[in-house]
Amino acid sequence: MEYVIEMLNIRKEFPGIVANNNITLQVKPGEIHALLGENGAGKSTLMNVLFGLYQPEKGEIKVRGNIEKITNPNVANELGIGMVHQHFMLVDKFTVTENIILGKEITSKGKIDLKEAEKVVSEISKKYGLSVDPKAKIADISVGMQQRVEILKTLYRGADILIFDEPTAVLTPQEIAELIQIMGKLIKEGKSIILITHKLKEIMEVCDRVTVIRKGEGIGTLNVSETNPDELASLMVGREVTFKTEKTEAKPKEASLEIQSLTVKDSRNIAVVDNLNLTVRKGEIVGIAGVDGNGQTELVEAIAGLRKVDKGSILLNNKEITKLNTRKVTESGIGHIPQDRHKHGLVLDFTIGENMVLQTYYQQPYSKTGLMNKKAIYDQANRLIEEYDVRTPSEYTPARALSGGNQQKAIIGREVDRNPDLLIASQPTRGLDVGAIEFIHRKLIDQRDQGKAVLLVSFEMDEIMNVSDRIAVIFEGKIIAMVDPKETTEQELGLLMAGSTKKKVGDGNV
Amino acid sequence: MEMSNRMQNILIPIIAVLLGIIVGTILMIVTGYDAIAGFIALWNGAFGDVYFFGETVRQIIPYILAGLAVAFAFKTGLFNIGVEGQLIVGWLAAVWVGVAFELPKIIHLPLAVLAAALAGAIWAFIPGFLKAQYRVHEVIVTIMLNYTALHITNYIIRTKLSEGSDSSDPIAETASLRSPLLESLTDYSRMHWGIVIAIIAVIIMWFILEKTTRGFELKAVGLNQHASNYAGMNVKKNIILSMVISGVFAGLAGAMEGLGTFGYAAVKSGFTGVGFDGIAVALLGANSPIGIVLAAILFGSLKVGALNMPLEAGVPNELVDIIIALIVFFVASSYMIRLLIRKINKKGVK
Numbered sequence: 001m002e003y004v005i006e007m008l009n010i011r012k013e014f015p016g017i018v019a020n021n022n023i024t025l026q027v028k029p030g031e032i033h034a035l036l037g038e039n040g041a042g043k044s045t046l047m048n049v050l051f052g053l054y055q056p057e058k059g060e061i062k063v064r065g066n067i068e069k070i071t072n073p074n075v076a077n078e079l080g081i082g083m084v085h086q087h088f089m090l091v092d093k094f095t096v097t098e099n100i101i102l103g104k105e106i107t108s109k110g111k112i113d114l115k116e117a118e119k120v121v122s123e124i125s126k127k128y129g130l131s132v133d134p135k136a137k138i139a140d141i142s143v144g145m146q147q148r149v150e151i152l153k154t155l156y157r158g159a160d161i162l163i164f165d166e167p168t169a170v171l172t173p174q175e176i177a178e179l180i181q182i183m184g185k186l187i188k189e190g191k192s193i194i195l196i197t198h199k200l201k202e203i204m205e206v207c208d209r210v211t212v213i214r215k216g217e218g219i220g221t222l223n224v225s226e227t228n229p230d231e232l233a234s235l236m237v238g239r240e241v242t243f244k245t246e247k248t249e250a251k252p253k254e255a256s257l258e259i260q261s262l263t264v265k266d267s268r269n270i271a272v273v274d275n276l277n278l279t280v281r282k283g284e285i286v287g288i289a290g291v292d293g294n295g296q297t298e299l300v301e302a303i304a305g306l307r308k309v310d311k312g313s314i315l316l317n318n319k320e321i322t323k324l325n326t327r328k329v330t331e332s333g334i335g336h337i338p339q340d341r342h343k344h345g346l347v348l349d350f351t352i353g354e355n356m357v358l359q360t361y362y363q364q365p366y367s368k369t370g371l372m373n374k375k376a377i378y379d380q381a382n383r384l385i386e387e388y389d390v391r392t393p394s395e396y397t398p399a400r401a402l403s404g405g406n407q408q409k410a411i412i413g414r415e416v417d418r419n420p421d422l423l424i425a426s427q428p429t430r431g432l433d434v435g436a437i438e439f440i441h442r443k444l445i446d447q448r449d450q451g452k453a454v455l456l457v458s459f460e461m462d463e464i465m466n467v468s469d470r471i472a473v474i475f476e477g478k479i480i481a482m483v484d485p486k487e488t489t490e491q492e493l494g495l496l497m498a499g500s501t502k503k504k505v506g507d508g509n510v
Numbered sequence: 511m512e513m514s515n516r517m518q519n520i521l522i523p524i525i526a527v528l529l530g531i532i533v534g535t536i537l538m539i540v541t542g543y544d545a546i547a548g549f550i551a552l553w554n555g556a557f558g559d560v561y562f563f564g565e566t567v568r569q570i571i572p573y574i575l576a577g578l579a580v581a582f583a584f585k586t587g588l589f590n591i592g593v594e595g596q597l598i599v600g601w602l603a604a605v606w607v608g609v610a611f612e613l614p615k616i617i618h619l620p621l622a623v624l625a626a627a628l629a630g631a632i633w634a635f636i637p638g639f640l641k642a643q644y645r646v647h648e649v650i651v652t653i654m655l656n657y658t659a660l661h662i663t664n665y666i667i668r669t670k671l672s673e674g675s676d677s678s679d680p681i682a683e684t685a686s687l688r689s690p691l692l693e694s695l696t697d698y699s700r701m702h703w704g705i706v707i708a709i710i711a712v713i714i715m716w717f718i719l720e721k722t723t724r725g726f727e728l729k730a731v732g733l734n735q736h737a738s739n740y741a742g743m744n745v746k747k748n749i750i751l752s753m754v755i756s757g758v759f760a761g762l763a764g765a766m767e768g769l770g771t772f773g774y775a776a777v778k779s780g781f782t783g784v785g786f787d788g789i790a791v792a793l794l795g796a797n798s799p800i801g802i803v804l805a806a807i808l809f810g811s812l813k814v815g816a817l818n819m820p821l822e823a824g825v826p827n828e829l830v831d832i833i834i835a836l837i838v839f840f841v842a843s844s845y846m847i848r849l850l851i852r853k854i855n856k857k858g859v860k
Contacts, residue, residue: 306740327742336740344740347733354726358741367723 003062004029004192005050005081005161010059012045016393019045020056023218025194025211027161032183032193034203034210034224036236038433039405040391042216043196047163050194051083052076063161079161082154086165086431088146092139096132096149097121100156124155129185144175151182162186163194168202169431172292172459173494180206198236198433200229201462212236237435245441248449250469252281256453257303257422262312264298264477272298274477275312280422285444285454287468287485289461291497295477296457297339300426303455304336305329317421330359335420337411339427339457341404345411348400352392353381355399356414388413389439405436416443423447426457441467461490475499518851522844523794523801525851527808530837537832538825548825555818556811562818564692564699568771570810572597574708575763576788577806578715579630579756581797583648585719586752587732592637592652593760594785595659596630598778600764602663602671603629605775608681608768609671618684623707623765630761631754633659638753642746648753656781664777677776687770702770711759716799718755728752760785790838809834 005027012020019042027033037043048054050061052070060067063079070076076083090099097118106117118134125132130148138146147167154162164183168176183193183206195207203210203224210227212219212235219235234240257280264273273295280286290296301307303314305326314322321329330336338344346355357366357377365376381395390409392402399407408428415423425444429437444467448454458464464471465485473481473496481496538545556566576593583590590596604626611618637651671678687702695701719725731738731748739745763784768775791809795801816830840847 304740305742325742326739327744330742338740343734343736345737347730347737349733350730358730358737361726362723370723371721372723372726 003027004064005194006062007046007050008060008062010046010049010056010061012042012049012054012056018216020049020213021216021218022059023213023216024221025218026221027192027194028209029192030187030190031208032187032195032206034207035194035196035213036198036200036203036210036232037213038198038236038435039431040403041213041236043213044165046213047083047165047194047196050076051081051163077157077159080159081161081163082157082159083163084147084150084154084165084167086167086169088150090138090146090149092137094138095134096136096138096141096152097134099138099149100153104157121152121156124152128155128182128189130182142175143170144172144178147171147175147179148182160190161192161194163196165196166198166431167195168197168199173461174291176202200232200434203232204229214238233434236433245438245445245466247445247467250284250448252284252469253451254282255279256282256317257455258315258318259303260313260315262299262302262314263310264295264302264307265310266298271310272477273302276474276478278472278479280453280455282421282453283448283451284469285448285456285467287464287471288455288457288474289464289471289493289497290459290474292459294474296426296474298477299474300336300339300424300455300457303329303422303424304334327359333421335415335418335423337408337415337423337425337428339430341407341411346399346407349398351381351396352385352390352399352402352410353378353395355410356381356384356395358414360418384410384413384417387417388443405432408432408440409436412440412443416447420452422453422455424455424457427459428456429458429460429463437463461493465490465493473497518848519796521851522847523796523805523841525847526794526840526844527837529840529847530833533836534829534833538829543825543829544823547823548819548829551819551822551825552812552815552830554815554822556815558818559697560695561697561699562814564696564701566811566814567696567701567705568699569814570806571702571704571708571770572763572766572784573787573791573806573810574803575711575759575766576784577791577795577802578711578799579759579763579785580788580792581795581799581802582715582719582759583752583756584792584797585732586728586748587735588638588641588749588752588756589649590634590637590652590753590756590760591649591789592634592655592785593756593763593788594781594783595652595656596633596757596760597764597767597782597785598656598659598663599633600626600630600761601768602666602764602775603761604685604765604768605678605681606666606671608685608773609679611685612682613684615684618682619687619769622681622685622769623762626761626765626768627758628761630757630759630764632757634753634757634760635750638750641753642749656785660778660781663775667775667777671775678774680774681769685769686773687766688773700771702766704766704770707762707766711762712799712803715759724751760788763788787834790834793838793841 003026007025010020010023023046025046035043045054049056052072052075061070068079097114100121101117106113106120121134130152132145132148167179171179186193197203207224209221209223210232211221214236259276259278262273262276263271266272276299288296298307302309305324309322313320316332316334319332321332324332342348357380361367366373378395385392385395388409390413391406412428428440444454444456456467468485471483471485472479475497476499480499535545538548555562557563576597579593580590604622607622607625633655636655637648640646640651641648667678668674687704689703692701693699719729727743727748731743731745735745787809791802791805795805812830812834816827819825819827
């Protein structure tokens with residue numbers, strides 16, 4: 001058996017678009033096979049065809065050499081195909097074991113045999129090096145652990161072909177390293193893996209072969225050992241891509257954002273932002289580096305007026321904004337690209353046009369004497385769609401229908417176009433492909449070059465290193481170091497983020 | 511080809527109505543009634559002559575307003591089960607103003623209508639405030655307020671609007687919505703000017719939601735509170751406002767009964783049912799103004815037409831309640847119908 005999975009000349013259409021056109025994907029047993037493509041290239045569609053969620057219009061699927069008709073996910077499960085979804089499908093209030101056995105319970109005399117189930121779960125987790133606590137509740141474990149539960153779910157169901165849908169998008173660097181080890185272990189135990197991703201670094205690191213698709217077309221399959229990130233990027237995007245974001249030396253001027261001894265408490269009354277000081281000057285990008293959960297979210301929400309400040313002050317261009325409500329903060333000149341675009345950034349059932357005026361709908365020319373001016377709104381939307389290259393069928397399309405990258409471009413267009421004095425970008429490129437990342441970094445730097453202040457929060461080390469002019473390391477709610485990206489290394493930054501080496505901070509610098 | 515969502519949204523209520531009628535027909539046949547005669551009687555009872563037509567319109571008026579009330583709250587993310595209670599207090603307020611004052615019609619009638627709207631608004635403000643301020647679920651509060659409304663209004667009718675009797679005095683002519691013209695045109699049915707108010711209300715709802723900045727905010731808050739908050743909208747204020755506007759429509763529905771159909775307020779042993787039927791109207795009408803008008807016409811005709819069924823065909827009029835229940839059931843289980851449409855579509859293509 002040369003291939004364990006063969007998808008031959010697959011074609012899948014949706015009204016108005018061909019999502020997959022004549023794509024072939026052949027996976028060898030025991031390999032990690034990357035499926036690479038931009039957002040909206042058709043990766044997910046192809047995998048949903050394999051998983052039985054969609055029926056292809058043309059083409060055939062062979063599993064272990066036999067032609068199979070995969071009409072629904074149950075058939076895929078029976079064939080040993082398992083999917084680790086990007087957005088986890090877990091019941092928060094259930095334990096790890098309960099989640100894993102859900103739908104295929106171990107019973108004795110009509111009752112669920114949890115003891116036996118826990119035993120089975122710990123056996124599998126030991127075998128593949130996926131250590132989890134079988135009795136822990138999902139709500140209490142980290143995102144990385146939750147992902148392990150997802151993997152265990154597929155293994156419990158006997159999958160030996162695992163599809164990972166952008167598994168690293170939600171993970172911290174440490175968790176990514178652990179996941180890579182787990183994948184290695186899975187392969188050693190005879191599994192095959194299809195890895196959906198647009199992160200070239202990961203492909204180079206763990207994959208054996210890679211199939212590239214672009215705009216629904218299969219571009220080809222390469223051996224990873226015979227290619228390089230540059231070649232992959234240009235195959236994926238269809239043009240040359242620069243990784244190192246080009247930028248000139250920053251020319252910072254006077255302070256724009258000044259945060260003085262800021263303390264923010266969470267619902268448990270714990271200070272998640274703890275006596276924090278930070279200054280962002282006009283014409284510079286300050287990157288906040290840190291492991292998730294060290295107060296980044298709360299800091300951003302406090303600046304944006306979304307969270308109550310317990311102590312300290314926030315000044316924007318020498319004006320106190322600490323106690324203003326969100327609207328007033330927005331009006332005073334802050335743009336905010338939120339971390340969670342679905343929860344905060346967009347009203348998904350509103351049209352793109354309506355989303356483009358989410359903060360400004362009540363101002364002229366979008367609103368006159370309390371009435372909406374639809375023409376002005378959609379003219380504005382059209383302009384932003386054009387300028388920020390938002391790929392959408394029309395300005396009347398619901399935001400929900402757009403790919404993640406295009407949703408993000410829409411938000412960035414909206415925030416940057418308001419021309420704010422301070423732009424806060426929280427994880428602005430999370431889950432996006434290189435083309436979109438390049439575009440977004442460019443926009444952040446453009447803002448800087450126009451003399452605006454930019455505050456970038458990111459868990460991606462590369463992003464922080466590439467884009468920032470200064471890096472503030474946050475640990476347990478405090479800025480514990482301020483470093484120059486040109487003089488630091490990823491290793492040093494990693495150590496600082498772990499809070500191990502505290503570098504003394506000069507007062508004037510923070 | 512998959513059918514567009516919009517098309518499906520129109521098709522589902524139509525199929526639900528057809529399925530409801532089909533199952534109702536089967537029921538009639540199984541229980542030994544003449545189904546064809548039953549439906550003819552139903553039609554005649556709703557549109558057979560001008561009197562029935564007038565009565566049907568009269569029934570449609572409060573249905574439209576109650577449907578708007580439910581739909582407005584729905585559109586903004588709230589489930590107002592309290593339309594019934596808001597309607598009852600609206601009814602009482604309208605009649606109270608109608609009985610208590612002597613004013614020229616041009617002032618008296620609008621005042622009575624406004625009193626009803628205000629009463630409904632206040633009654634809906636309570637659950638809106640509790641939801642916004644303390645996160646108390648509006649469904650629970652509104653259900654309880656329905657009973658509160660029922661018993662308080664009964665008490666007021668007995669003690670303030672009459673001297674211990676079961677009904678208030680009739681309202682002054684100057685506060686009445688009744689129309690000798692419409693009555694004479696429809697063979698002395700109880701059709702009244704409220705239909706004009708109902709149509710204006712439909713236009714107002716559409717206008718608020720589609721045209722105004724306020725409507726944009728209300729919808730945004732209904733669809734995603736987090737994003738609305740992020741965008742600087744006052745989420746609490748909008749929740750309260752949404753309930754209040756919903757209550758205005760419900761109160762107006764009460765005014766229709768108090769100033770139009772009946773002309774007085776009587777002690778009620780139970781709910782009028784109009785407020786609850788409003789939920790069915792909004793559901794079948796998919797919360798769209800035009801859909802609500804059509805659904806109200808359907809339910810209004812069924813309700814009034816049903817009264818003729820025992821007389822003309824010997825079919826019990828409760829059967830219509832069953833058909834209405836079936837329609838609501840099929841709309842609520844629209845997932846089933848969507849599946850059906852998809853299956854039919856697939857076969858059609860192959």
